[in-house]
Each structure stands twice: as C-alpha cells, then as structure tokens.
Amino acid sequence: MSTIRVELGERSYPINIDTGLLSSQDSFKAQIKSGKAIVVTNEVVKPLYLDTLLAALDGVEVNVVCLPDGEQHKNLTQFDAVTTQLLEQHAARDTTLIALGGGVIGDLTGFVAACFQRGIPFIQVPTTLLSQVDSSVGGKTAVNHPLGKNMIGAFYQPQSVIIDIDTLKTLPPREFAAGMAEVIKYGIIYDAEFFAWLEDNVQELKDLSPEHLKYVVQRCCEIKAEIVSKDEKEHGIRALLNLGHTFGHAIEAEQGYGNWLHGEAVGCGMVLAAKAAYEKEWISKSDLDRMIALIKLFDLPVDAPEHMNYDIFMQHMQHDKKVLSGAIRFIIPTAIGEAVVTKDVEHHILQNILNS
Numbered sequence: 255m256s257t258i259r260v261e262l263g264e265r266s267y268p269i270n271i272d273t274g275l276l277s278s279q280d281s282f283k284a285q286i287k288s289g290k291a292i293v294v295t296n297e298v299v300k301p302l303y304l305d306t307l308l309a310a311l312d313g314v315e316v317n318v319v320c321l322p323d324g325e326q327h328k329n330l331t332q333f334d335a336v337t338t339q340l341l342e343q344h345a346a347r348d349t350t351l352i353a354l355g356g357g358v359i360g361d362l363t364g365f366v367a368a369c370f371q372r373g374i375p376f377i378q379v380p381t382t383l384l385s386q387v388d389s390s391v392g393g394k395t396a397v398n399h400p401l402g403k404n405m406i407g408a409f410y411q412p413q414s415v416i417i418d419i420d421t422l423k424t425l426p427p428r429e430f431a432a433g434m435a436e437v438i439k440y441g442i443i444y445d446a447e448f449f450a451w452l453e454d455n456v457q458e459l460k461d462l463s464p465e466h467l468k469y470v471v472q473r474c475c476e477i478k479a480e481i482v483s484k485d486e487k488e489h490g491i492r493a494l495l496n497l498g499h500t501f502g503h504a505i506e507a508e509q510g511y512g513n514w515l516h517g518e519a520v521g522c523g524m525v526l527a528a529k530a531a532y533e534k535e536w537i538s539k540s541d542l543d544r545m546i547a548l549i550k551l552f553d554l555p556v557d558a559p560e561h562m563n564y565d566i567f568m569q570h571m572q573h574d575k576k577v578l579s580g581a582i583r584f585i586i587p588t589a590i591g592e593a594v595v596t597k598d599v600e601h602h603i604l605q606n607i608l609n610s
C-alpha cells in the first residue's frame with residue numbers, strides 16, 4: 255500500500271492507495287472512533303460496492319443514505335435530503351460520514367460533513383478515476399447553484415482518503431476518459447516528466463493495467479498533496495489546479511450539468527487555455543500540439559460545443575470563482591510542466607479562440 259500525507263498541521267491526513275482496500279477491515283475500523291458511521295452513496299455505486307464496504311465495517315454501527323445519480327443532483331435539494339436523513343438516523347457530532355462514490359458524492363458529502371452540527375468527521379472513499387486523482391483530496395466541498403458550479407461550499411478536510419484501485423474496473427470508458435483529463439492536467443501544470451510518461455503509456459492505461467493505474471493515482475495524489483499542503487485555501491499555487499476549469503465550467507453550465515462530464519469540459523477547457531497561450535506566444539507550437547494530441551488520445555473532446563461563441567462563454571465566465579475585482583483570472587500553460595495565473599488574456603485573443 256502507498257500512503258501519501260496531506261500536511262496541514264492538526265488537520266493532516268493520509269491518502270492510502272492500493273488494490274483491495276475496500277474489503278480491508280484495517281483500513282476503516284480504526285478510524286471510526288465512536289463506532290458509528292453513515293455511508294453516503296448513490297444508486298449506481300451502491301449495488302457495486304456497498305456490501306464489500308459494509309463487510310469491512312463489521313462491528314461498526316452503520317446506516318446508509320442512497321442518493322440519485324448524477325451531477326444534476328449535486329445541489330441544495332440533495333444537501334437537505336441528506337441532512338434530514340442524518341437527523342432521522344440520529345447522527346451525532348461523533349458520527350463519521352463515509353463518502354462512497356465519485357466526485358459528486360464526495361463533494362456533497364464533504365459539504366454536509368462541514369455543516370452538520372458545525373462539522374463532523376468524514377472519510378473519502380473515491381470510486382472514479384477523477385475522484386481518486388483529484389476531488390477526494392484537498393477539502394474542497396460544494397454543491398452547484400443554477401447560476402454557477404460549486405458556488406455553495408466550504409474548505410473542509412476529510413479525516414482520511416481510502417483509494418481502492420480495483421473499483422476502476424467497473425467504471426464506464428467515458429468516465430475513465432473524463433478522469434484522464436484531470437490526470438493530464440497535473441502533467442501540464444507541474445510535471446513534464448509525468449506528462450511524457452503518460453504519452454508513453456496510453457494503451458496500458460486504457461487497458462486498465464493495475465500497476466499503471468496505481469502509479470498514476472499515486473503521482474497525482476503526491477502532486478495534489480504537495481500543492482494543498484502549501485496553499486490550502488487557494489491564495490496562490492493551488493489556483494493552478496483549475497487549469498481548463500474557467501472555460502470548462504462555462505461549458506458545463508451552458509450544456510446543463512451532467513450533459514458534458516466535468517472531466518470532458520476540463521479537457522476541452524485545457525485545449526482552449528493552451529490555444530490562448532499559443533496566441534500570446536507563451537508556448538511553442540510543439541507543446542501546444544503535444545497537449546492537444548494527448549487529450550485526443552484519451553478520447554476527450556477538444557472542440558467546444560458548436561453554438562458556444564465568445565459572448566456565451568463570457569456570460570458564464572463572469573460568474574467564475576476566480577473573478578477578482580471584476581477581472582477573469584485564467585490559468586495558462588507556459589510550457590509542458592509549467593503554468594501561470596493571469597488576468598492578461600486580451601479580448602481579441604479570447605474572440606479568436608472562442609469564435610473559431
């Protein structure tokens with residue numbers, strides 16, 4: 255098993271990564287201090303993995319909350335539904351919530367954990383590639399508002415993250431590709447060597463080689479843990495993790511949550527950010543081409559929806575959480591392995607890349 259620590263003083267926690275962890279009693283039981291837990295999952299993940307987790311929790315008093323599946327349910331209605339069930343099930347301040355599912359379940363459960371009785375412990379058990387490499391680590395919790403994605407939320411760190419690579423075996427290929435967008439993101443913003451390794455191992459990853467997947471999840475979690483440990487609340491370097499998200503959130507909101515997957519929108523957003531960088535002469539043509547080629551190799555869309563022009567993107571991007579004093583801040587790659595946060599992307603450049 256690999257263990258990576260997110261170093262945040264008294265809120266530090268481990269990320270454990272291996273195959274078979276979901277059925278390991280040792281992974282879970284020691285962490286449920288009060289002996290009471292509530293698993294929050296959804297109707298897709300429940301039949302696949304709940305029984306295995308319940309067996310690992312043998313001896314713990316466990317209740318289950320099962321939500322409808324999908325990004326369109328990451329909202330205040332489901333937040334209210336979960337808190338109601340917690341109250342009905344007599345959850346208390348020492349009850350541990352366990353988020354079993356992808357990023358939607360993790361973000362929503364984390365936000366409930368942050369708010370319920372002003373904060374109760376929670377464990378992330380991510381079951382999608384995207385949630386294993388990104389959303390389960392770092393304590394960003396949230397629900398969506400019709401006017402903007404992740405607009406209502408809190409920074410609230412989990413007590414631990416338990417990643418069982420085996421769960422990726424049941425992930426639909428489109429969801430796997432969406433997770434690869436966030437994986438490629440780490441290569442572009444932080445680690446040129448990792449980017450090159452991805453280029454060399456596309457087929458092994460698409461074939462779900464456990465050894466390759468474990469390396470990918472481990473490297474991404476190492477990078478994320480390092481960044482979050484330096485900048486938990488996104489005052490600086492953590493903003494780089496939003497590469498592709500300013501454009502991507504606009505696509506998700508315009509298309510209706512759940513129609514384009516989050517990772518698909520991020521992949522396309524990264525292509526737009528790279529094109530902006532090229533127009534500004536901040537990256538070379540060969541770096542631009544390598545980025546687009548790798549995103550395409552993982553079957554991710556690289557073109558924005560046909561009808562989405564500059565005006566439509568701008569309407570959505572004004573609501574982005576990175577807008578400060580009225581200026582949109584973009585994450586722009588400056589090479590493979592490096593990126594910057596900047597307000598300095600001129601309107602004519604945005605018009606060129608968004609109207610083409």
Ligand code: NAD
Nearest residue numbers: 298356357358359381382384385388389394421424425516
């Ligand atoms: P998701 O949670 O909707 O999961 C994708 C689909 O896969 C769902 O239908 C889910 O039920 C299903 N699923 C989950 N595990 C499965 C498995 N093992 N086998 C088969 N099916 C499985 O989507 P996601 O891509 O995991 O997460 C996207 C969400 O994460 C978005 O809401 C995004 O905003 C959020 N996010 C948050 C952060 C953060 O830092 N908190 C970072 C990135 C993304």
Ligand code: GLY
Nearest residue numbers: 392394492495496
């Ligand atoms: N996924 C962006 C972040 O965690 O900061």
